[in-house]
Amino acid sequence: MKYSGIDLHSNNSVVTVTDEEDRVVAEKRLPNDLAKILALLSPWREELAGVVVESTFNWYWLVDGLQAAGFKVHLANTTAIKKYEGLKHSGDETDARYLAHLLRLGILPTGTILAxxxxxxxxxxxxxxxxxxxxxxxxxxxxxxxxxxxxxxxxxxxxxxxxxxxxxxxxxxxxxxxxxxxxxxxxxxxxxxxxxxxxxxxxxxGARTEYGLLTSVPGIGQVLATTILLETGPIDRFAAAGNFASYARCVDSVRTSNGKKKGEGNTKNGNKYLAWAFVEAANFALRYCAEAKRFYERKKAKTNNVVAIKALAHKLARACFHILKERKPFDVTRCFA
Missing domain, CATH: 1.10.287 (Helix Hairpins)
Structure with missing residues (x-):
């Protein structure tokens, strides 16, 4: 079995193919030309378990081209990948090999590839x-x-x-x-x-059932419903409401030891557009929903304004998950209990 990693840049890419012992069997820096990349990978097509592409700003053309050519493509979540800091040297080649290495071990953090x-x-x-x-x-x-x-x-x-x-x-x-x-x-x-x-x-x-259900949530109007629906994608990719809330950056990112906070984790891991949408929804919900206002005041009395708004955004994120998963209208009692 072979594994491929591609370190994608703005004008060139380093393409690596490794075996089951992480030995490099093919590696080359190529211009961002789909035909040339396919030509390098084609001899290993039947043996490749997958091709890993970094989730950079310009990945669309490469992922779509590889999938059209019949390769199994994995989109690496770069914000969730952390390399060993003790390395003495690293470069584009080692980055590409590391992507293939993570794929071989089955621990590659991936993103969803939408149509x-x-x-x-x-x-x-x-x-x-x-x-x-x-x-x-x-x-x-x-x-x-x-x-x-x-x-x-x-x-x-x-x-x-x-x-x-x-x-x-x-x-x-x-x-x-x-x-x-x-x-x-x-x-x-x-x-x-x-x-x-x-x-x-x-x-x-506008005609989608999920869109109408999302607009039933306090604080979520047409613009926010559109953003939440499109940024969420297939709701089945989230195992539970907590996973979705974490993806929307509505969950604290902290590192603790012996009951004390020692720092923060990966705060950028998630969707910044959903994070914005749910905080906006929380601020609007305060104006128009008495239950949301009472929940906010309870949290604010124990913490502060920022934490209370974030807690309300978290509640709305979990509510939206259940709405999209169960295809049921918003339930105020269930959300702010």
Missing amino acids: PEQRAVRDLARKRMQLVRSRTTHILAVENITARQQSARISSNQVKQLTADAVDRMPWPEDVALAVKTNVAVIATLSAQIDLLEKRLQEKV
Whole structure:
């Protein structure tokens, strides 16, 4: 049996094939050309137990190409892999061999490989988040300029409604007005593109049963339901609610010894988009759900605001797991008991 590890970079990859005793039988640095990578692996196709690819920013083309060629591909969860720190030397070749080594031992931390069409919709939701963050930057810029010029802030909704003509009517110096108008123009453009993406996402997920069930949870509206649904993927990949809450970064990451905290674990292991979504949902739930408010106040009385919000986010994450798993509407009594 043979095992392959690929250390993927932006413009090249180190491809390694090892045997059952971790001896290298083939190894080469290749440009990121699918045909050349397949040519190196093809002689070992029938013997390969699998090919490990790092979960880097550019893995889509390689994983899809290898799977289309008939190889069994494993996506390595790089945030969960920690190499032995006593090594005197390491490089791309040793990294590729280490991936193959973990696969041979059966202890390779892996990520889920979604179908290309599912990834495309998920990435569309991430693109929307990127545009919203960019728009917020320009909105804050206009709010700050307004505060400097007239000692009073305007709301974000008022900023979104500003036009070039409205800015011209304000008693500001010409250069200040020009600066604001550039922000207003960018805000208008971003808002139009955000609306376009939201409409497309609604077409893709709005009719799904799980989407409707998620919107029954206090604090979760259309945007958060879309994010949670697309970032979760197949709910069956999580063995229990605790696993899902951990993936959503709603579980503490600590190292203890003799009952004392000695540090933190791997805080980046999980999905940052789900972490954001559940904290946002927790903040909204405080406004509209009396049971959530009471749960938050109990936790806050014993700890502090940050811990209480995180605890509420954890509750909502577990509730969403059961909703997606059991296909049942949200149960307030069960969630905040």
